[in-house]
Amino acid sequence: MRQPSSLLDLLPREVRGSGAWIAVTTGESNAEVFRREDGWAYAKCIGPGGIDALDAECRRIEWLSGTGIPGPDVGHWSASDRGACLVTTAVPGVPASRVSAVELRRAWPSITDMLRRLHALPAPDCPFDRSLARTFRLAEDVVGRGAVNADFLPHEHRHTPPSELLAELRPQLERRLLQETHDRVVCHGDACLPNLMLDPRTAECTGLIDLGRLGTADRYADIALLLASSRETWRDEDEAGCADDEFFRSYDIETVDRERLRFYLDLDPLTW
CATH class of the missing domain: 3.30.200.20 (Phosphorylase Kinase; domain 1)
Structure with a gap:
């Protein structure tokens, strides 16, 4: 054939x-x-x-x-x-982006546990660098070449020049770099629902796929993408908010840094 x-x-x-x-x-x-x-x-x-x-x-x-x-x-x-x-x-199962809101809620504890297990790996043992310094340089290159894919930007940013979006993030860079030095873990790098596989019968997360960006980074880089991606399934803001709260409780994050989440969520679309 x-x-x-x-x-x-x-x-x-x-x-x-x-x-x-x-x-x-x-x-x-x-x-x-x-x-x-x-x-x-x-x-x-x-x-x-x-x-x-x-x-x-x-x-x-x-x-x-x-x-x-x-x-x-x-x-x-x-x-x-x-x-x-x-x-x-192949990793068995279906991408988490393809299940219903009810099925995703059933799988949410397992998804949280999978991400927490990944982040618990010894960071010094990981030979791959996904640091903020490296990621920000990548964003500068992509923006400088005029190569930002507008489809990856949130709707509210699609009419703003990418150079302005990057300039808005730059004043936070020093503070985020300092945070990363105290909280650097093994990250997936693109922890969106399509890259987490689920067994739809058991609601268990069966594994991670698309690992091209895996490396050590601030855990918030992964968490920001996961929570934002889940809103494609949980379009109701109350339901999404409850899922966020459940994630942070299960992950054992008592005080959530919302500005830090926003920083990584805004940076990611400038790096592709």
Whole structure:
């Protein structure tokens, strides 16, 4: 059967197999992503310009798989001057973004526990840097190149020049850097609902996916994205507020720094 992308030819025949690889059209990656027809493996393929980033994701997956936090395993890695292809095992379940508000509420304690377990890993053991200093430099580069994706910005910011949005964050930078030195943990880096897998029968979080931004950072960077992402499911503000409160109680955060949450939520769309 003819495969849907020539980049899949980077895979050895025994890895590619004789079955079909089905294009995955959801997600926001610049890579081409394919699901093996049996559903138990994924291939992420990218051209020469993305090899370093995909290699970094591969190394992060390999590292996390040795920590006890559930996620994909690396099945194969291929790279050449044409590009690269990473094959990983599938994490069972469905993305948390695809379940109903009722189902998400059932799964909320397990999601909270999964994030807390990730953040409890020994940060010095993690070789990947997702620090605020590095992230802010990335934002400066993306904004400077005029490469901010307006679709990632909240509606209230879509008519504001990204340079102004970044300038509004800069006065907080020194204070946030200081906070990070006292509260740096292993972060997912893009802890949105599509990247947390759930077993819809048991309401248990089965693992984390899309680990290309994993690294040590302020825990609030992950928490801000998770809570904001949940509002796509919990559109009622009272329900969302109750879920936030439940998260912080379960996570054991007694005093919530709302300005810190806002800082990381506003910074993230400038880094893609």
